[in-house]
Amino acid sequence: MSKELTKRADDYSKWYNDLVLKADLADHSAVRGCMVIKPSGYAIWENMQKTLDKMFKDTGHVNAYFPLFIPKSLFEAEEKNAEGFAKECAIVTHYRLKTDPDNPGKLMVDPDAKLEEELIVRPTSEAIIWNTYKGWIQSYRDLPLLINQWANVVRWEMRTRLFLRTAEFLWQEGHTAHATKEEAIIETKQMLDVYADFVENWMAVPVVKGVKTANERFAGADDTYCIEALMQDGKALQAGTSHFLGQNFAKAFDVKYVTKDNKQEYVWATSWGVSTRLMGALIMSHSDDHGLVIPPKLAPNQVVIVPIYKGDDGLARVSVVANDIKKKLQAKGITVKYDDRDSQRPGWKFAEYELKGVPVRIAIGERDLANGTVELARRDTLTKETVSIEGIDSLIEQLLTDIQTNLFERAKQRTQQLTTKVDSFEDFKKVLDEKTGFVLAHWDGTPETEEKIKDETKATIRCIPLNNEQETGICIYSGKPSTQRVLFARAY
RNA sequence: CGGGGUGUAGCGUAGCCCGGUAUCGCGCCACGUUUGGGACGUGGAGGCCGUCAGUUCGAAUCUGGCCACCCCGACCA
Numbered sequence: 001m002s003k004e005l006t007k008r009a010d011d012y013s014k015w016y017n018d019l020v021l022k023a024d025l026a027d028h029s030a031v032r033g034c035m036v037i038k039p040s041g042y043a044i045w046e047n048m049q050k051t052l053d054k055m056f057k058d059t060g061h062v063n064a065y066f067p068l069f070i071p072k073s074l075f076e077a078e079e080k081n082a083e084g085f086a087k088e089c090a091i092v093t094h095y096r097l098k099t100d101p102d103n104p105g106k107l108m109v110d111p112d113a114k115l116e117e118e119l120i121v122r123p124t125s126e127a128i129i130w131n132t133y134k135g136w137i138q139s140y141r142d143l144p145l146l147i148n149q150w151a152n153v154v155r156w157e158m159r160t161r162l163f164l165r166t167a168e169f170l171w172q173e174g175h176t177a178h179a180t181k182e183e184a185i186i187e188t189k190q191m192l193d194v195y196a197d198f199v200e201n202w203m204a205v206p207v208v209k210g211v212k213t214a215n216e217r218f219a220g221a222d223d224t225y226c227i228e229a230l231m232q233d234g235k236a237l238q239a240g241t242s243h244f245l246g247q248n249f250a251k252a253f254d255v256k257y258v259t260k261d262n263k264q265e266y267v268w269a270t271s272w273g274v275s276t277r278l279m280g281a282l283i284m285s286h287s288d289d290h291g292l293v294i295p296p297k298l299a300p301n302q303v304v305i306v307p308i309y310k311g312d313d314g315l316a317r318v319s320v321v322a323n324d325i326k327k328k329l330q331a332k333g334i335t336v337k338y339d340d341r342d343s344q345r346p347g348w349k350f351a352e353y354e355l356k357g358v359p360v361r362i363a364i365g366e367r368d369l370a371n372g373t374v375e376l377a378r379r380d381t382l383t384k385e386t387v388s389i390e391g392i393d394s395l396i397e398q399l400l401t402d403i404q405t406n407l408f409e410r411a412k413q414r415t416q417q418l419t420t421k422v423d424s425f426e427d428f429k430k431v432l433d434e435k436t437g438f439v440l441a442h443w444d445g446t447p448e449t450e451e452k453i454k455d456e457t458k459a460t461i462r463c464i465p466l467n468n469e470q471e472t473g474i475c476i477y478s479g480k481p482s483t484q485r486v487l488f489a490r491a492y
Numbered sequence: 493c494g495g496g497g498u499g500u501a502g503c504g505u506a507g508c509c510c511g512g513u514a515u516c517g518c519g520c521c522a523c524g525u526u527u528g529g530g531a532c533g534u535g536g537a538g539g540c541c542g543u544c545a546g547u548u549c550g551a552a553u554c555u556g557g558c559c560a561c562c563c564c565g566a567c568c569a
Contacts, residue, residue: 013562013563014563015563028560028561031562032559074556087568088567088568152569155567155568155569157569158566158568159565159567165569171569183505200503218569219530238569239569240569241569274569277569307527308527308528309527310526310527314527341526344527344530345526345527345529345531346527347527347528347531348529348530348531349529349530350528350529351530352530354529363528364527365527367528368528375528429516492568
């Protein structure tokens with residue numbers, strides 16, 4: 001198989017696609033817009049899940065599972081939510097097939113098996129969950145209700161891209177219910193912090209935390225908080241969202257609780273989610289023209305050992321040392337693969353593990369056996385050095401930490417370098433076209449202006465950063481007064 | 493969903509204008525030599541040419557429908 005990757009500079013989008021396919025992360029499937037996540041890709045997703053799941057549990061949440069199907073009558077209960085997702089829903093209308101009398105061997109939908117009520121394949125689960133919560137919540141003693149589910153959802157997108165936008169995708173969605181508005185807002189922000197912590201400290205992708213404008217808000221939310229990351233090509237990617245849902249769903253599904261002083265009150269809600277889109281963010285943030293670069297904390301294999309030898313005896317001699325190193329590293333909790341396959345040569349393996357993004361590679365040959373050394377190569381910098389076997393476990397433990405830090409710092413510098421303040425619409429357009437990246441500019445706060453800027457430049461307000469610096473200025477588009485800069489970018 | 497492009501072995505391709513069942517490279521299998529950055533030799537296997545229909549004695553090649561993918565829009569996590 002040709003492993004030639006398209007260069008980022010030649011065609012970034014083609015590079016991304018090539019990389020996903022060639023690093024064996026995912027593949028297109030027989031279903032339009034739906035991908036097959038292959039073992040190499042799924043292993044990274046599993047590591048993400050494992051880490052996030054622990055973070056959710058550490059903040060008091062528990063997992064549950066709700067149905068894939070939502071009866072249409074429930075789906076439409078919260079009007080804004082229903083309206084927002086209506087255009088991209090898959091709908092089940094029948095429950096049976098039959099053999100087609102006109103086409104032997106073919107099946108047809110049995111017209112007699114039409115459902116009384118259509119079922120919507122969930123694009124998000126607020127409706128079915130809030131309908132369920134109604135039966136679970138009676139008293140303030142039942143609150144807060146802190147539930148997460150790992151699930152698949154379907155959004156019938158016009159145009160799809162592996163991981164970034166697929167018709168079916170995997171995600172987690174947290175759905176919580178609270179007695180007070182304040183508590184729900186604290187929860188919303190807490191989960192945003194959890195996401196930011198995960199994306200920055202595990203994925204090594206720096207993010208801007210902020211709040212969405214009304215235009216960009218989740219359908220059915222009072223406020224949508226988000227984390228926005230900048231990819232290598234200067235386009236923004238929404239990496240996670242946390243919604244304060246107010247009492248919208250409580251009212252739509254009539255979920256009330258009795259307070260201590262025996263009054264009926266609607267509960268306050270949040271929902272929050274991250275999806276397999278994070279895989280896209282991970283890939284686009286760190287990878288290079290040689291292939292994938294996986295941050296050590298999420299790498300299914302943190303270290304690979306490649307033996308270099310002549311003949312069976314040679315392999316046996318190298319293997320003694322390699323297995324010893326493997327054991328020492330495993331004792332430190334490091335995941336190690338010793339690739340002693342005789343079917344591929346060392347050079348082939350080097351290239352292969354670079355393509356697959358393994359953070360650290362150790363090569364051991366005769367020369368090393370004589371000197372008590374190994375060759376150590378790091379994926380992030382593509383540098384190699386010869387080091388003593390003595391104390392290699394501690395050295396690699398430190399190296400993995402260094403790589404993790406380096407990847408984050410590198411991405412952070414890039415993001416800072418690609419963040420520009422502008423004060424005129426001319427500069428705004430110029431920066432978007434020539435420099436790309438985040439653009440901080442004054443905005444008059446109206447949806448109309450936001451919409452016009454989007455129409456003319458394809459840039460959207462990614463968020464109003466949290467703890468945003470307040471400064472007086474004038475809107476770059478309308479010239480009206482403004483109190484702060486907001487974060488614009490062209491986005492995925 | 494609109495505009496443009498592509499579809500030939502696992503991957504990348506030649507052939508298509510001027511109809512006669514297919515070229516080359518990589519990969520794959522066997523054996524041997526090799527092994528410190530994608531090895532080499534010899535032999536071999538693998539294709540109803542995206543799919544369905546039409547024209548024709550005969551279709552990868554001509555015509556039409558459909559499907560998938562890529563690029564640009566609209567929509568979106």
